[in-house]
Amino acid sequence: MTALLEVSGVSVSFDGFRAINNLSLTIAEPELRAVIGPNGAGKTTFMDIITGKTRPDSGRILWGEKSVSLIGMSESAIARIGIGRKFQRPTVFQTQTVRDNLAMALKGRRGPREVLFHRATADEAARINAISAEIGLADSLPRIAGELSHGQKQWLEIGMLLAQDPRLLLVDEPAAGMTPAERAHTTDILRRAARTRAVIVVEHDMDFVRRLDCRVTVLHEGAVLAEGSLDHVTRNRDVIDVYLGR
Amino acid sequence: MLRALIFALAALTWLPAAAGAGPLQTLLQDHRAGIEAPSRRSVEAVLDALVASALPGVPLFLERWQDKGVALHAADGLFYYATPAGDGYALADIDSDAPAGTAPRGAITELRPNGGVRREIAGALVAFQLSAPEIGRRRAAVDAIARSTSADHLEPLRASIADEPDPGLRATKARLADLLAARFGATTAERVAAIEALGDDLSVDVRAVLNQILATTAGVAAKLPPEANIARQWRPGTADLPAEAAYARLVAAGLAPPVVGRDQIRAALAAHVAQGRVGGFAVAALNSDAARFAAYAALAETGAVAPTLTPEAQAAAVAAHVFFDEYREADAEVTDAARAALGAIEARVGAYQMADLALDALSLASIYFLAAIGLAITFGVMGVINMAHGEFIMMGAYTGYVVQRIVPDYTVSILLALPLAFAVTFAAGVAMERLVIRHLYHRPLETLLATFGLSIGLQQLAKTIFGTQARPLTSPAWLDGAWVLNDVVAISHIRIAIFVLALVFLGLILFILKRTRLGLEVRAVTQNPGMAGSLGINPDRINMLTFGLGSGIAGIAGVAIGLYAKVTSEMGADYIVQSFMTVVVGGVGNVWGTLAGAAMIGFVQKLIEWLNPSNTLAAQTYMILFIILFIQIRPKGIVALRGRAAGD
Amino acid sequence: MRRSLVATHPSVLWFLLALALVTLGVTGLAEAGLISTSFVKTLGKTLCLALVAVAMDVVWGYCGILSLGHLAFFGIGGYAIGMWLMYVRTEEIVAVSLAAEALPPTPQEIRDAIGTQIFGVVGSSDFPWIWSFADRAWLQFPMIVIVPGLLALVFGWLAFRSRVTGVYLSILTQAMTLALSLHLFQNDSGLRGNNGLSGLQNIPGLDGIGQDRISIWFFWASAAALAAGYVFFAWIVSGRMGSVIRAIRDDEARVRFLGYHVESYKLFVFTVTAMVAGLAGALYFPQAGIINPAEVAPIASVYLAVWVAIGGRGRLYGAVIGAVFVSLLSSWFTGGGAPSVSLGVYTIHWTEWWLVLLGLSFVAVTLFAPKGIGGLFDRIAPRPVADRQGDYGPDAGAWRREEGEP
Missing domain, CATH: 1.25.40 (Serine Threonine Protein Phosphatase 5, Tetratricopeptide repeat)
Incomplete structure (x- = not known):
């Protein structure tokens, strides 16, 4: 196992409020990691920093075998080197078809010229079919994404993430608003994805995390409070204090 | 008749001083010779005596004497004031200036002091007046x-x-x-x-x-004249004095023959065309300067035209002379002192001009602030883009105009117009909010377009009602004039008034937003309408009032701007882009930001105008380019609030 | 496999068909003498406006950038062609007058005479540097697209890289337009200040041919340009490119996280549409005969947005309908074609009230018919729009996501 993403000593503050405080974290490839923490622990900011939306005040973020620094890279460049992100709310392009949504996400050249002269290939169609089958939307490809139910949109977004074929998936609360059956399906998809890539799941729901059966990192006040298996961290004194709000 | 008889008698008996003569006449008679035929030298004694006498009639006498209005009567030998009347002269007594009959042309001798004497007289006269x-x-x-x-x-x-x-x-x-x-x-x-x-x-x-x-006068000579008070010596061939200009100076001074220019060559060639040829060249071939020059040279060899001067000869002529500027004042010490004094004065004038510029910029900033402050509320606080804001300004100005048509007293009409303009535009703003904007909250681009539609309509409406020509909005007399600090710094009262008005509004807006219940509710509604609603605040009412307030202030700004500029249907359009720029540059959602934005735009615009004074259009162009670049550097504006950026 | 453009977008075929019919019909009527030369010119100009409206629709309706500067690019194209037309035309006149002189003119004399002729009205006779290429068509013609393109590129690069979006971007583009028109209004801008360029209807080398013929040629050229522009933009907004730019309109942050460099795409769309606008301007102004800075004023670009909104944005034919409908109606009203309405106490003269009507109808369209006239076509062939979400339009920066919650 080699480190794919190495976050060390990262801090960021907004108008004096320290959202992330000297945070360090390492993810290997492949690995499935759950990040949990109470509200305001800095989970979303942590994702923002990795994906380039927020620039940290200090610290290092190194990526891949060549240890490329991600700080200062644009969001799109970070996405292109292989970091995919799924937002808390499903953000799919509501006025376009499921197929178009997936096609846009498919790994490929992203420059305006390539996109303008792009022609759909059989290979791409096959990939779209495979992914849509995996997310259970095979029959919905020609539908407008806006018509889908909330859970279907969540899946479509996960499908778009898979279509990007990233080396690291950042998944923010994938199970929110899903039925138990849909949750189980989502767990399967994530675990399957984690066989070949690194997956970080941010989640509130302990049951869902338990089902993921992976290493857990607990964030609190912008720093790592505890790390280990779920059973290990739930026995941790500090974690109990934080969650019980003492 | 009787008087003439007396004169005749007097003349006969020739008394040194006539019995009825006053003191001045007596004095004049004492100096008769000096007055009759004065020279510059002799007149001094006369003048001294006159001045020393301190008689009340002396200044008048001097004045008349200077103007050749004094005459000597041949018959009685007395001095009179004489003015031509008909064929002869009307006379007046020297002491009392009372009429003293007439005299035929030959009977009197006019005194005509020469120029030098008249100057002496004038000097004495001035001394009297002083x-x-x-x-x-x-x-x-x-x-x-x-x-x-x-x-x-x-x-x-x-x-x-x-x-x-x-x-x-x-x-x-x-x-x-x-x-x-x-x-x-x-x-x-x-x-x-x-x-x-x-x-x-x-x-x-x-x-x-x-x-x-x-x-100074421009001079050129073979050698620097040693006695001249030289202001500056030029080096020909530099940017200050190009070689051509130096040669032109030589020509003007008659030190070198004139150059035969392109036009002269052409005219000379045209004059010597014979059978389609000139100087051995076919006319058709003379379509380049080189060919024409060659043809002219050939013509010159035959002696038909004056030869041209080669560039080398020109250069040699220029090199053989020195070019300089010479003070008309020969005394170098004086010119040195004057230069030093002028330098010192100009340095101070420069400093005062800067101060004047700063005052100008301040008043421009006040106008931008007034125009933008209403927008800062509707756009900055509520997030509503109102492109018809400029038309609210126009409506305020036209309200002022209408009030002035009804109430003739300018002071009263202005005092009436301010609240009335507020009322009119407040009502217009509320109507607009209720009818249009309410349906478009959270759709900013559509708000922008719909308000644009209103702006087009309102502008045309104003044009239809008030016509296309500019309407005056006259300020009361006490606002005319200027506060003059010295010859350099002066600021008109109207600008001071606008500045004061801007300050008042700054205070008022801050007070309303920060210290009143309405301000609290406005801030609550803008931050979270749902939450505010559940706390018992009626967001509809608050939005309506806020929008009305912003519009009403635009109306008052309209009156102020109308006083300072003309009232036209397009005046709003002139201010709308600048107003938005002011709000965006200053920082959206913050009254202080608007103040900072207005100050920056006002000062930068004045600075650009100062750098390029000939062209206010260019100044506005550069100003806008400056703003576009400024937004690159600070997209959130000068006073940046958390979260809100130009990109949000 | 990707299907052909016409198969995926049947409206393109219909549009081309309609355009061809109109072109042939107008030609026939003009040949028969049933419509005047000036009306043919009006129609030709309208087609050029339709082309710039299509460009505007792409940049606004599809990419979500409400540019209030595209008619400025249109004007720049007009100035670019106008400089060449005016130079060459003046050169012809000057050549005739100089031929009467005793000596044949030198090149410098010709140039000076042209300069005096063109810039006499602004008290100058020197050629500003921007006229460097005006004497050679092969150098000046590319300027029709290069100058607007370059301006759009520089401005867009500055604006997009600092992530200015939404209304702020609109106001910024309006400021750019204002700066440009103020610049052109100056006498020392080198483009004859508020006199503008005139006499553009005289095409050099076509002296023997009447305006009736030239107007038809320009009409054809305008129709061809509109057809080509329509197909070109239909091609751009279809396929993957169209997907991406519509996605940028709806949620540009999400597109960034998919790995697309959003700024490049916006810049591409902004620049390409600006170039097409320049081309449309180059066809428009020879038909108008004159161009002056008022054509570039900010309000003109607002009208462009009005046309597109009334026609229905987000569909190319909507933009064409809007531009044709509003500009023809406008010339009918302002040209005194509409009869005055007597209300007893007051008579409405449409030359005065047309703008009021336009402004109000614009508000009405925004409020009650956001889809514009083009929305009527949805009744014939319903577009697959998710009713569940409603059509929130391309309001970048709006609370679309919140509103879109079921």
Whole structure:
């Protein structure tokens, strides 16, 4: 196992409020990691920093075998080197078809010229079919994404993430608003994805995390409070204090 | 008849002084020879005696004498004031200026003092006026001297300073004496002293005098003339004096033959065309300067035209001469002192001009602030883009115009117009919010377009109602005029009033937003309408009132802007982009930001105008480019609030 | 496999068909003498406006950038062609007058005479540097697209890289337009200040041919340009490119996280549409005969947005309908074609009230018919729009996501 993403000593503050405080974290490839923490622990900011939306005040973020620094890279460049992100709310392009949504996400050249002269290939169609089958939307490809139910949109977004074929998936609360059956399906998809890539799941729901059966990192006040298996961290004194709000 | 008889008798008996003659006549008779045939030298004694006599009639006599209005009657040998009347003259008594009959042309001898004598008389006259008992006359005399600067006035002016009772007039006299002494003083030391005394005066006439002393003439000679007071020597062939200009100076001074230019070559060639050929060249081939030059040279060899000068010869001629500027004033010490004094004055004038520019910028900033503050509320606080904001400004201005048509007293009408303009635009704003904007919250681009539609309609409506020509909005008399600090710095009252109005509004808006219940509710509604609603605040009402407030302020700004500029249907459009820029540059959602934005835009615009004074259009162009670049550097504006950016 | 453009977008075929019919019909009527030369010119100009409206629709309706500067690019194209037309035309006149002189003119004399002729009205006779290429068509013609393109590129690069979006971007583009028109209003801008360029209807080398013929040629050229522009933009907004730019309109942050460099795409769309606008301007102004800075004023670009909104944005034919409908109606009203309405106490003269009507109808369209006239076509062939979400339009920066919650 080699480190794919190495976050060390990262801090960021907004108008004096320290959202992330000297945070360090390492993810290997492949690995499935759950990040949990109470509200305001800095989970979303942590994702923002990795994906380039927020620039940290200090610290290092190194990526891949060549240890490329991600700080200062644009969001799109970070996405292109292989970091995919799924937002808390499903953000799919509501006025376009499921197929178009997936096609846009498919790994490929992203420059305006390539996109303008792009022609759909059989290979791409096959990939779209495979992914849509995996997310259970095979029959919905020609539908407008806006018509889908909330859970279907969540899946479509996960499908778009898979279509990007990233080396690291950042998944923010994938199970929110899903039925138990849909949750189980989502767990399967994530675990399957984690066989070949690194997956970080941010989640509130302990049951869902338990089902993921992976290493857990607990964030609190912008720093790592505890790390280990779920059973290990739930026995941790500090974690109990934080969650019980003492 | 009787009088004529008496005169005749008097003439016969020839008494040295007629029995009925007054003291002045007597005095004049004493100096008769000097008055009849005065010379510059002899007249001094006469004038001294007249001045010493302190008779009340002396100034009038001097005035008339100077104007050739005094005559000697041959019959009685008395002096009279004579004015041509019909064939002869009407006479008046010297002492009393009372009519004293007429005289035929041959009976009297007019006194015609020559120019030198008249100047002496004028000097004496000025001395009289300068020490006249009435301050009005003394002032008039000083003003007259200041207008017609002449060397002769210096001495009488100086003489009158010590006895001047009024301290203000005494200072004026002293300064005028310095001004005159700087130009006409007798010795170098005197002039230098006068110039140095003027060194701390900023007024235009001081600068004019110094510039006069420093006036130069362009000179060219084979060698630098040793006696000349050289201001500057030029090096020909540099940017200051290009070689062509140097040669042109030589030509003008008659030191070199003129160059045969393109036009002359063409004219000469055209004049010598014969059978389609000129100078051995076919006419059709003469379509380049080189060919024409060759043809002209050939023509010159035959002697038909003057030869051209080769560039080398031109260069040699230029090199053989020195080019310089020479002071008209020969005294180098004086010019040095004047240069030093002018330098010092100009440095101070520059400083004051900066201050004046800053005041100008401040008043421009006040106008931008007034125009933008309403927008800062509707756009900055509510997030509503109102492109018809400029038309609210226009509506306010037209309200002021209509009020002035009804109420003729300007003070009353302005005081009425301000609240009325607020009421009109408040109502318009509320109507607009209820009818249009309410349905478009959270759809900013559509709000922008819909309000644009309203703006187009309102503009055309104003044009239909009030016509296309500009309507005046006259300010009351007490707002006319300017507050003059010195000859450089002056600021008109109207600009001060606008500045004060801007300050009042800044205070008022801050007070409303920060200290009142309405302000609290406005802030609550803008931050979280749902939460505010559940707390019992009616967001609809708050939005309506806020929008009305912003629009109403635009109306008042319209009155203020109308006073300072003309009222037209397009005046709103002139301010809308700048107003948005002010809000965006300052920082959206913050009154202080708007203030900072208005200040920055006002000052930068004035600065650009100062750098490029000829062209206000260019200044506006550069201003907008500056703003576009500024937003690159600070997308959130000068006063950035958390979260909100130009990109949000 | 990707299907052909016409198969995926049947409206393109219909549009081309309609355009061809109109072109042939107008030609026939003009040949028969049933419509005047000036009306043919009006129609030709309208087609050019339709082309710039299509460009505007792409940049606004599809990419979500409400540019209030595209008619400025249109004007720049007009100035670019106008400089060449005016130079060459003046050269012809000057050549005739100089031929009467005793000596044949030198090149410098010709140039000076042209300069005096063109810039006499602004008290100058020197050629500003921007006229460097005006004497050679092969150098000046590319300027029709290069100058607007370059301006759009520089401005867009500055604006997009600092992530200015939404209304702020609109106001910024309006400021750019204002700066440009103020610049052109100056006498020392080198483009004859508020006199503008005139006499553009005289095409050099076509002296023997009447305006009736030239107007038809320009009409054809305008129709061809509109057809080509329509197909070109239909091609751009279809396929993957169209997907991406519509996605940028709806949620540009999400597109960034998919790995697309959003700024490049916006810049591409902004620049390409600006170039097409320049081309449309180059066809428009020879038909108008004159161009002056008022054509570039900010309000003109607002009208462009009005046309597109009334026609229905987000569909190319909507933009064409809007531009044709509003500009023809406008010339009918302002040209005194509409009869005055007497209300007893007051008579409505449409030349005065047309703008009021336009402004109000614009508000009405925004409020009650956001889909514009083009929305009527949805009744014939319903577009697959998710009713569940409603059509929130391309309001970048709006609370679309919140509103879109079921």
